[in-house]
Amino acid sequence: MMHNTIKYCTVCGSKTQQLIPDGDERLRHVCTECDNIHYLNPKIITGCLIEHDNKILLCRRAIEPQAGKWTLPAGFMENNETCSEGAARETQEEANASVSGLELYSLYDIPHISHVYMIYRARLASPEYSPGVESLDVQLFDKDNIPWQELAFSVIRQTLISYFNDKKSGDFSLKTGIITAEMKSLLTIKPPGF
Numbered sequence: 001m002m003h004n005t006i007k008y009c010t011v012c013g014s015k016t017q018q019l020i021p022d023g024d025e026r027l028r029h030v031c032t033e034c035d036n037i038h039y040l041n042p043k044i045i046t047g048c049l050i051e052h053d054n055k056i057l058l059c060r061r062a063i064e065p066q067a068g069k070w071t072l073p074a075g076f077m078e079n080n081e082t083c084s085e086g087a088a089r090e091t092q093e094e095a096n097a098s099v100s101g102l103e104l105y106s107l108y109d110i111p112h113i114s115h116v117y118m119i120y121r122a123r124l125a126s127p128e129y130s131p132g133v134e135s136l137d138v139q140l141f142d143k144d145n146i147p148w149q150e151l152a153f154s155v156i157r158q159t160l161i162s163y164f165n166d167k168k169s170g171d172f173s174l175k176t177g178i179i180t181a182e183m184k185s186l187l188t189i190k191p192p193g194f
C-alpha cells in the first residue's frame with residue numbers, strides 16, 4: 001500500500017496542510033503549528049540474487065503484498081546501513097541464509113510507486129537456508145523450474161530474465177531500467193524462450 005499522506009506532524013502531532021513551501025516547487029505536508037515540512041521521497045529496496053549449484057534461491061512470501069508468490073529475498077533498506085549490508089540482512093531475515101561475494105547486478109526504477117530496486121548477485125556463505133518469519137518456503141530453482149507465473153513482482157521477473165540471458169555469455173554487467181505499472185500484466189505469462 002502506498003502512504004502518500006501525512007495527516008499529523010511527526011514532530012508535534014498537530015495537523016498538517018498541503019502547500020508549496022518558499023523556494024520549493026512541490027506540494028508538501030507542512031505542519032500548521034510548527035511549520036515542520038514532511039518530505040516523502042522514494043524508498044530503496046535491496047536484495048540478493050543467490051546462485052548455488054547452478055540454481056537461484058527464491059522465497060515464497062508469507063506476507064502481503066503478494067502473499068504466496070515467489071520473490072528474491074529483498075526488503076526496504078534501513079537507516080545507517082549500506083545497500084549491500086541491507087541486501088545481506090534481508091536475505092538473513094527472509095531465508096536464514098548468510099551470503100558473501102555481493103556484486104551489484106541490477107538497479108531498476110519503479111517511478112509509479114516511487115521505489116528503487118537494487119539487487120546484488122551473491123553466493124551462500126554456507127549451504128544452509130530455511131524460511132524466515134516473512135517466508136512460507138525457500139527453495140533453489142534451476143532455469144527450467146522457475147515459477148514464472150507465480151512471481152510476486154515485475155522487477156523480480158525482469159531481473160531473473162536478465163540474469164538467465166547473461167548466464168549464456170557470462171557477462172553480468174549492471175542492468176538498469178524502468179518498471180512500469182503495465183508490466184504487471186506480464187506476471188501471468190512465462191517469458192518467451194523459458
Ligand SMILES: [Zn+2]
Nearest residue numbers: 009012031034
Ligand atoms: Zn508540528
